[in-house]
Structures are given as structure tokens and as C-alpha cells.
Amino acid sequence: MNDLDRTIHEPARLRIVTILSGVDVADFSFLLETLGLTKGNLSSHMDRLEKAGYVEVIKSFKGKIPHTQFRLTKAGQDALAEYWAGLDQIRALRDKTGEQ
Amino acid sequence: MSQLPETHGDPRQIAKWAERYARSRTLPFLVQWVFIVVLVVVIGALAYVTLLAYKTHRQTLLWICMAAVAAVTVVLTWFSSSRWGGELIWRISQRLYGKEGYAEYSGGERAEAIRRAWWIRLVALGLAVYHLGLALLVGLHYLSVEYLQPWSALYMAPFLMLMVVTQRLGFWAWVWPGLYALHAVAILMGAPHFRGQWFALDVLVPIFGYGLISIIVGHFYSRYALRRLKALARAGIKDDRGDSGVPTE
Numbered sequence: 001m002n003d004l005d006r007t008i009h010e011p012a013r014l015r016i017v018t019i020l021s022g023v024d025v026a027d028f029s030f031l032l033e034t035l036g037l038t039k040g041n042l043s044s045h046m047d048r049l050e051k052a053g054y055v056e057v058i059k060s061f062k063g064k065i066p067h068t069q070f071r072l073t074k075a076g077q078d079a080l081a082e083y084w085a086g087l088d089q090i091r092a093l094r095d096k097t098g099e100q
Numbered sequence: 101m102s103q104l105p106e107t108h109g110d111p112r113q114i115a116k117w118a119e120r121y122a123r124s125r126t127l128p129f130l131v132q133w134v135f136i137v138v139l140v141v142v143i144g145a146l147a148y149v150t151l152l153a154y155k156t157h158r159q160t161l162l163w164i165c166m167a168a169v170a171a172v173t174v175v176l177t178w179f180s181s182s183r184w185g186g187e188l189i190w191r192i193s194q195r196l197y198g199k200e201g202y203a204e205y206s207g208g209e210r211a212e213a214i215r216r217a218w219w220i221r222l223v224a225l226g227l228a229v230y231h232l233g234l235a236l237l238v239g240l241h242y243l244s245v246e247y248l249q250p251w252s253a254l255y256m257a258p259f260l261m262l263m264v265v266t267q268r269l270g271f272w273a274w275v276w277p278g279l280y281a282l283h284a285v286a287i288l289m290g291a292p293h294f295r296g297q298w299f300a301l302d303v304l305v306p307i308f309g310y311g312l313i314s315i316i317v318g319h320f321y322s323r324y325a326l327r328r329l330k331a332l333a334r335a336g337i338k339d340d341r342g343d344s345g346v347p348t349e
Contacts, residue, residue, distance in 0.1 A: 030201025
């Protein structure tokens with residue numbers, strides 16, 4: 001059995017990628033407000049996810065106002081699906097050994 | 101691997117509630133609704149004054165009113181289709197949402213391709229042509245003005261349903277065509293409605309009224325979805341130390 005992806009396994013990052021898997025894009029403020037993290041903390045998580053290639057940063061302008069949004073990449077979607085599959089396997093194994 | 105995420109329910113539910121929230125963000129529709137209603141009311145008022153000017157043979161006023169109606173119609177069309185109009189609506193909506201931020205759900209590439217399809221534009225054009233045809237037939241007394249709204253509902257209700265499906269809107273959007281169709285049935289069954297010179301309100305009031313109800317339903321649902329999302333997303337995040345929360349072997 002493979003180890004779970006540590007980049008995603010961290011609780012805050014798991015929630016970030018799970019939120020992003022349910023939407024097309026979300027901005028920094030939305031993630032900040034929804035997760036209740038500090039700005040620095042969220043920035044560090046987004047940086048880590050971007051470096052892993054799981055999250056794409058989209059910078060644009062609405063009029064003259066800069067707007068930064070995040071989107072889960074295909075690699076991020078695959079990693080999350082693999083993570084849930086791995087987690088289900090571990091849980092099934094735990095339940096099985098628990099029964100014995 | 102010694103530690104599994106604390107579940108507090110299935111964390112996969114986070115994705116579901118994030119999607120439901122994003123699909124129910126209706127404040128941009130509300131802003132658009134306000135702009136369009138204001139412009140439609142202005143056009144209606146100008147059309148009324150134009151009619152009065154025509155009946156009282158006041159030529160100068162008649163020409164001024166006709167030019168104003170044309171100008172406001174151009175503004176309405178431009179506002180509805182221009183990038184500037186879209187950005188203005190976005191900015192106002194974001195101000196209304198405040199620090200809540202922005203999340204979007206558009207249904208992915210397939211839904212985007214459907215939205216850009218030529219036949220969608222054709223169906224939308226058909227809506228305008230159909231209603232102009234209705235107005236013409238009512239004006240020429242081929243159709244009874246009494247049943248203007250039910251005739252309108254024959255195209256409008258399926259059109260709105262198609263929009264709900266292709267735009268991948270939330271359940272709230274079904275309220276609009278549903279109520280519009282029920283309104284038509286009520287008129288056919290003899291329910292009271294606008295008559296005489298106010299006949300156009302028979303179509304306008306249900307279109308904008310049920311649209312507003314639908315938007316409000318969506319907004320309240322988005323509040324509920326956001327509360328559920330926050331509860332799920334914040335549960336189980338134990339540390340506030342950035343990268344230090346990775347469980348160890």
C-alpha cells in the first residue's frame with residue numbers, strides 16, 4: 001500500500017484542495033474566510049500546493065483592480081482522487097483488523 | 101501512517117457544499133436585475149409619455165421621447181452585452197459579498213462549450229423574435245391580449261429551463277420557469293391579471309417578479325451552504341503553524 005500524499009494529507013491543505021475540487025476557481029479571500037486561517041498560513045499552503053503543481057494561480061484584472069484566483073490542476077485532481085482512494089484502503093484495512 | 105484525518109463527517113462533503121455555495125451565489129444576478137429593471141421602467145415611462153405626446157399631437161415632445169427610448173434601449177443592449185457592464189456588475193457584487201471572497205462554478209469545459217454554441221444564441225434570438233411576433237399578433241387582434249402571458253410562457257418557460265441546465269445553475273433557478281409556467285396556468289384558469297393599457301405588465305411583472313424570488317431563494321440557500329461549508333472546512337484543522345501539521349509515521 002502506498003503512503004498517502006503528504007502535500008495533501010496536511011489538514012489545511014486537504015481542505016484547500018477539497019474546496020477547490022468543488023469549484024472552478026476561488027480567490028484568496030474566499031479560502032481565507034472559509035477556512036479561518038491566517039493570511040501568512042494560507043499563503044504558505046498555497047505556495048506549497050503551487051510548487052507541487054496541484055494548484056494554478058490565475059492573476060487577472062477586473063477593471064483596474066488586480067484579482068488572484070486559484071484553480072485545482074489536473075495533477076491536483078488526480079492527486080486528490082488518489083488520496084481518497086488510499087485513505088479508503090487504509091480505513092478498510094483498519095476496520096478489517098479491528099474486527100479480527 | 102499513524103494518523104487519519106479527523107472526519108467530523110466525510111471531508112469529501114466539503115467539495116459538495118463548496119459547489120452548492122458557488123452555484124447559488126446570486127448577488128451578481130440581483131445587481132443585473134436592478135440595472136435591467138431600472139432601464140425597463142425608464143423605457144416604459146418614456147413609451148407612455150411618447151404615447152401621450154402622440155395622442156395630444158405634440159410633435160417636439162414626441163420626437164424627443166422617441167429619441168430617448170431609442171437611446172435607453174441602446175444603453176440597455178450595450179450594458180447587457182459589453183465587457184464593461186460585466187465588470188461593473190462583478191465589482192458591485194464583490195462589494196456586496198465583502199470579505200466573503202469569490203468562488204465560481206461554471207460546470208467545466210463541456211458546459212462552457214454549450215454556452216458558446218451557436219444554437220444557444222439562436223434560441224435566445226428566437227425568444228426575442230417570438231415575443232415581437234406575439235406583440236404584433238396582439239396588436240393586429242389575431243391573438244387575445246388576455247392570454248399574452250400564457251403564450252409567452254410557451255417559449256419563456258422552456259427557454260429558462262434550458263438556461264438553467266446549460267448554465268449549470270443551482271436548484272433555485274428552477275423557481276423562475278416553474279412559477280412563470282404556473283402563472284400561465286393560473287391565468288388560463290381565470291385568475292385576475294392586468295388588463296387594458298397595463299396589459300404589458302402581465303408579462304413584465306411575472307418575468308421580473310419571479311426572477312427576483314428565484315434570486316432571493318438562491319441567496320438564502322448560499323448562506324446556508326456557506327455555513328455548512330465553513331463548519332466542515334474548519335473542523336479538524338488543529339494547528340495554525342503553516343507547514344507543521346503533517347502527521348508523522
